[in-house]
Structure formats: C-alpha cells, structure tokens
Amino acid sequence: MHLKEIAFHVAPGAHAVVILDQAGWHGSAELVVPSNITLVPLPPRCPELNPVENVWQFMRDNWLSNRIFKSYDDIVDHCCFAWNTLVEQPWRIMSLGMRQWAHGY
Numbered sequence: 001m002h003l004k005e006i007a008f009h010v011a012p013g014a015h016a017v018v019i020l021d022q023a024g025w026h027g028s029a030e031l032v033v034p035s036n037i038t039l040v041p042l043p044p045r046c047p048e049l050n051p052v053e054n055v056w057q058f059m060r061d062n063w064l065s066n067r068i069f070k071s072y073d074d075i076v077d078h079c080c081f082a083w084n085t086l087v088e089q090p091w092r093i094m095s096l097g098m099r100q101w102a103h104g105y
Contacts, residue, residue: 007034021050051097058096059086 003018010016016037020026022044033039047053063082069075086093 054096
C-alpha cells in the first residue's frame with residue numbers, strides 16, 4: 001500500500017527511487033513494486049548510509065534520552081512531542097538527511 005501511494009504521487013513520465021535498508025520486513029516475495037518505482041537496498045549493516053538513522057539519533061539526543069518514563073502513555077507522549085517538534089523544523093530534517101554523495105546523480 002505504501003509503494004502504491006508513492007507511485008500515485010510520482011509525476012507522469014517521472015520515476016521514483018526508494019532507498020531502504022535490508023530489514024526483514026522491507027522485503028517479501030509477494031511485494032508488488034509499481035513500474036514507476038525502483039527499490040535500491042542499502043548494503044547490510046551500514047546504518048551510516050541511511051539518513052533516517054540521523055533523524056532517530058537527533059531525536060534521542062535532544063528529546064528522548066536520559067529520561068525516566070512513568071508509564072507507556074508517558075513514552076508515547078514524549079515521542080509524539082519529539083516527532084511534532086521535529087516536523088515543525090523541515091530545515092533540520094533536510095540537514096540531518098543530507099548526503100553529499102547523493103547529489104552526484
């Protein structure tokens with residue numbers, strides 16, 4: 001469903017590349033990849049190549065680490081606060097996800 005949604009938003013005549021790590025849940029023999037999308041798996045055990053790892057690390061460093069949570073709901077509340085605060089800073093997301101090597105293509 002996720003790939004289908006991405007494919008729907010790709011401009012006519014364009015092609016999307018989706019970079020993903022090799023987590024077990026990212027692949028399936030039954031996975032249907034739309035014709036306007038190419039999946040590019042990152043090498044195994046290379047989190048430094050996956051930009052979202054920097055996002056998670058930033059959230060942990062700034063809002064989620066060194067805390068004692070009182071309950072499950074407290075964890076969810078802190079995670080929602082961290083996520084919503086980050087979403088309000090698109091320039092930060094761009095800087096965290098920037099990969100110089102990706103601009104050569």
